[in-house]
Amino acid sequence: MIIHDVICPFCGCLCDDLELECEGGKIIKVQNGCALAESTFMTDTRLPAPIRRTESGWEEISYNEAIKETAEILQGADRPLLYGWSSTHGEAQSVGVHIAELIGAVIDNTSTVCHGPSILAIQEVGHPGCTLGQVKNRADVIIYWGCNPIEAHPRHMSRYTTYATGFFVPDAQRERTVIVVDTRRTDTAGIADEFVQIEHGGDYAVLSALRAIVRGKASVIPAKVAGVSKEQLIRIAEICKTAKFGAIFFGLGLTMSRGKYKNIRNAIELTDELNRHTKFVISPLRGHGNVYGSNEVFTWMTGYPFAVDFARGIAFYNPGETTAVDILRRGECDAALIVASDPGANFPRAAAAHLAKIPTVVIDPHVNATTALARIHIPCTAAGIDAAGTAYRMDGVPIRLKKVIDRGYPDDAEILKKIYDRLNGGKGP
Amino acid sequence: MTEIWVKNACVIDPLNHINGEIMDIAIRDGRIVESVSDRADVIDAQRCLTLPGGIDSHTHVSGTKVNFGRYMSPEDMRAGRTKRKGKMHVTSGYYVPTTFGNSYRYSAMGYTTLLEGAMAPLEARHTHEEFTATPHQDMMANTLFDGNWAVMDAVREKDVRKTAAVVAWTLKAARGYGIKLTNPGGTEAWGFGEDLTGIHEMVPHFAVTPAEIITTMMRANELLKLPHSVHLHCNNLGKPGNYQTTLETFDIVPDLNPDRQTLYATHVQFHAYGGGTWKNICSKAEEITSSVNSRPQIVMDMGQIMFGRTMTMTADGPMEFNLHCLHHNKWSNHDVELETGSGIIPVTYSKKSAVNCIMWAIGLELALLTKNPYQCLLETDNPNGAPFVKYPEIIGLLMSKRYRDEECATLHPETEKRTSLCALERELNWHDIAVMTRAGQAKALGIVNQGKGHLGIGAEADIAIYPIRTDSVDPAREYRKVVEGFQKTRYTIKRGRVVSRDGDIIVDGANATFWVDAMVPEDLKMENDPEFIKRFEQFYTVRMSNYPVQDVYLPRGRRIETEVFT
Numbered sequence: 001m002i003i004h005d006v007i008c009p010f011c012g013c014l015c016d017d018l019e020l021e022c023e024g025g026k027i028i029k030v031q032n033g034c035a036l037a038e039s040t041f042m043t044d045t046r047l048p049a050p051i052r053r054t055e056s057g058w059e060e061i062s063y064n065e066a067i068k069e070t071a072e073i074l075q076g077a078d079r080p081l082l083y084g085w086s087s088t089h090g091e092a093q094s095v096g097v098h099i100a101e102l103i104g105a106v107i108d109n110t111s112t113v114c115h116g117p118s119i120l121a122i123q124e125v126g127h128p129g130c131t132l133g134q135v136k137n138r139a140d141v142i143i144y145w146g147c148n149p150i151e152a153h154p155r156h157m158s159r160y161t162t163y164a165t166g167f168f169v170p171d172a173q174r175e176r177t178v179i180v181v182d183t184r185r186t187d188t189a190g191i192a193d194e195f196v197q198i199e200h201g202g203d204y205a206v207l208s209a210l211r212a213i214v215r216g217k218a219s220v221i222p223a224k225v226a227g228v229s230k231e232q233l234i235r236i237a238e239i240c241k242t243a244k245f246g247a248i249f250f251g252l253g254l255t256m257s258r259g260k261y262k263n264i265r266n267a268i269e270l271t272d273e274l275n276r277h278t279k280f281v282i283s284p285l286r287g288h289g290n291v292y293g294s295n296e297v298f299t300w301m302t303g304y305p306f307a308v309d310f311a312r313g314i315a316f317y318n319p320g321e322t323t324a325v326d327i328l329r330r331g332e333c334d335a336a337l338i339v340a341s342d343p344g345a346n347f348p349r350a351a352a353a354h355l356a357k358i359p360t361v362v363i364d365p366h367v368n369a370t371t372a373l374a375r376i377h378i379p380c381t382a383a384g385i386d387a388a389g390t391a392y393r394m395d396g397v398p399i400r401l402k403k404v405i406d407r408g409y410p411d412d413a414e415i416l417k418k419i420y421d422r423l424n425g426g427k428g429p
Numbered sequence: 430m431t432e433i434w435v436k437n438a439c440v441i442d443p444l445n446h447i448n449g450e451i452m453d454i455a456i457r458d459g460r461i462v463e464s465v466s467d468r469a470d471v472i473d474a475q476r477c478l479t480l481p482g483g484i485d486s487h488t489h490v491s492g493t494k495v496n497f498g499r500y501m502s503p504e505d506m507r508a509g510r511t512k513r514k515g516k517m518h519v520t521s522g523y524y525v526p527t528t529f530g531n532s533y534r535y536s537a538m539g540y541t542t543l544l545e546g547a548m549a550p551l552e553a554r555h556t557h558e559e560f561t562a563t564p565h566q567d568m569m570a571n572t573l574f575d576g577n578w579a580v581m582d583a584v585r586e587k588d589v590r591k592t593a594a595v596v597a598w599t600l601k602a603a604r605g606y607g608i609k610l611t612n613p614g615g616t617e618a619w620g621f622g623e624d625l626t627g628i629h630e631m632v633p634h635f636a637v638t639p640a641e642i643i644t645t646m647m648r649a650n651e652l653l654k655l656p657h658s659v660h661l662h663c664n665n666l667g668k669p670g671n672y673q674t675t676l677e678t679f680d681i682v683p684d685l686n687p688d689r690q691t692l693y694a695t696h697v698q699f700h701a702y703g704g705g706t707w708k709n710i711c712s713k714a715e716e717i718t719s720s721v722n723s724r725p726q727i728v729m730d731m732g733q734i735m736f737g738r739t740m741t742m743t744a745d746g747p748m749e750f751n752l753h754c755l756h757h758n759k760w761s762n763h764d765v766e767l768e769t770g771s772g773i774i775p776v777t778y779s780k781k782s783a784v785n786c787i788m789w790a791i792g793l794e795l796a797l798l799t800k801n802p803y804q805c806l807l808e809t810d811n812p813n814g815a816p817f818v819k820y821p822e823i824i825g826l827l828m829s830k831r832y833r834d835e836e837c838a839t840l841h842p843e844t845e846k847r848t849s850l851c852a853l854e855r856e857l858n859w860h861d862i863a864v865m866t867r868a869g870q871a872k873a874l875g876i877v878n879q880g881k882g883h884l885g886i887g888a889e890a891d892i893a894i895y896p897i898r899t900d901s902v903d904p905a906r907e908y909r910k911v912v913e914g915f916q917k918t919r920y921t922i923k924r925g926r927v928v929s930r931d932g933d934i935i936v937d938g939a940n941a942t943f944w945v946d947a948m949v950p951e952d953l954k955m956e957n958d959p960e961f962i963k964r965f966e967q968f969y970t971v972r973m974s975n976y977p978v979q980d981v982y983l984p985r986g987r988r989i990e991t992e993v994f995t
Binding site for chain 2: 245
């Protein structure tokens, strides 16, 4: 059986034009997808049942037992943390928020270690952006800053930017100028019309220099800024100012390097400045397939996109204090529920080490590095493979992930609802 | 079977010509009936003011840009927060509250039905997700067509039938309720950083004018027999001198429907400015209302502003950028491919600003100078003019000249010179307010026959009982009591259940979402149109099969099917 227009749930591009061939409850072929999509659908090994750590290894337990013990762990905790959420659908995220509210937990998503700084910058200066189709149909200048889409978002350029045929850009390859800004020469830099190589930690200075030039103050710029020549900076500013429609995409090279959210703020303010000359937009390249959805769901339910602390009864938000890494690093957290993510692989060592000290439960379709730190791992469906649900693309477009096969696993939203029911004396959210 | 017997209610039900009668209301299974059994729960209204549930015919409470307003504003989330309490979830936010915050606060004020003012079809799923989390009001969504490429193509071909077919397909795909045009043509121009300055200016690359979009859409709307009319946010919002654009727009509106208006002009306060700069801006409310008073085919809403901090959010992207260049605060923009734009910035309306004071006065003038209250509905374009929790104060101002005079005394001295508010003696009565907050909305939205906006037999039992005794309160003098009374109902009844008592929500919500499935002849269906499909697949970034909102997003969807046209 061929299933058309399948959505790949892996990264924030949420490409929705895949063709999957399924046979006997198995996916046997993936077409139109990138290598990441292929491995998402084809390499999908899961535990057969929930497991619990014993003194000598692991034992299989029933779902009921796993759910009961998870509820007891959360019930008994003083400072529970519910973390992850970015690779599952909005329906599970929503139940997660309800659990956090009910037990006074901290709930956080993976933005905390990726585009959290972008969110902080947006909270200071806003976000001039658009849907990806605006870029595809209109942009004649594309800037990739601190990111390497060829490896991390392999179809971003062919679907939405550099190579995509747009209404006002019928001959994409000829009509678009691509600028890549990075500290090293990546594969993406290889296809750039202009590659701007910045010294490590120099992004803020380069952004400031560009802002000054766009404002007509080129005279104050020294001959070199963080390794970039003044001539090149002036050339880049000119390309931007004379663009019909320019789009900046940035990645963790900007959010997680020196300057952090101030870099993003500077980039947004450059975009703002350019809008006084032409049309310009800026957007983060979001990683996990539904990380933006977790920001959306958290926001309409609690008011904040991540790092929400219900300990005081109200929703409280103070990144740096209520963020997962900080709560773990301070040793404050005494139980953790990890859903649809892998902090064991991505968190700083001290934070991950604390997960191993406290009762940690993982609800995730796949065994990952966090499993090694956990007390219980409950396997579940994978959103977009054997579960349907809502995901938000990196530009905010909501898409319904499809269930393409049935593997007999319970949906993580269902598991979470059962945990909620137990915590709430049998009553649902 | 659940039954409620509301006795001793002082009922104002304009659509049934009831004005302050003391009467009983019988409710069974969500609807108003002739009588109930003696096992019915009894609510003694104690002669308090009892109205059909409030309806907001233009508010921004759900969807992409509303949520982005929250996302970018932790300072506002901190400004209004409540704990979990009984059936109530935690809420955050003052001018852009969380979905539960919106729902609880509207319910406490007696509101039971809301029209989300702007939904981009591509992002409709998001709006519906938030509707589900706004559980105490029935919801419907104005669907944006102002920069819709397929619509503009059909308009250019002067093809009303095809325009109608595109509208029908899109409304169904988005599970939308009616046609919204926000700065028609201007949002497309904003795709390249431009705007339009008049209704006869060409939209770049599309060779149509806003006037052509508006007139063709009005005809398509009536051809499709949609319950609501075209809902228009005029071009040139917020610009000094824009009243001329507004009047020109009103001049091209034919009278095409005997049952309701042909054009709903929204937040007209923002479109009623004289002068040519911010220095000489003045009120043109008299000109605007004189046009509306002579055109029964137009209904408008106030777009009242109230002083204080709030958030502006609209599909009108270029307007928000202009506003940003004045305010220098944070600015978000979000253009939507092939469809529309949007922008968000926070603002503070200050009594020290002559411009803000004039804006405040214009909104009130519009309401006081419009003869028929069915033609000027009360709202703030929530949260653009003010958060909806300010409605009771607006009611107080409209009912009391003394309250207005006391407020005017605190305003910038230019207010008196450049508006006529201080000279207006009119004080609206309880019946006018009932029209401007529910009956008028129900009629304008075309939901009277869905049982909304009235308390006749068969109507949905959406009822608000306010702690106000109209026989003993003189609104002209005791306006404080009026304001307080409208802030918190004694009972809000939604579809036959008491959902809110003295400001607290006491049950889980079970709202419905109304949407329109407009029928078109078989040969006009866009899903069979190869050219439409080709353009869709070429220029959108989602596949056409993944675009329509699935039924699962409307757990209590109420589909309204229209009659097919020939």
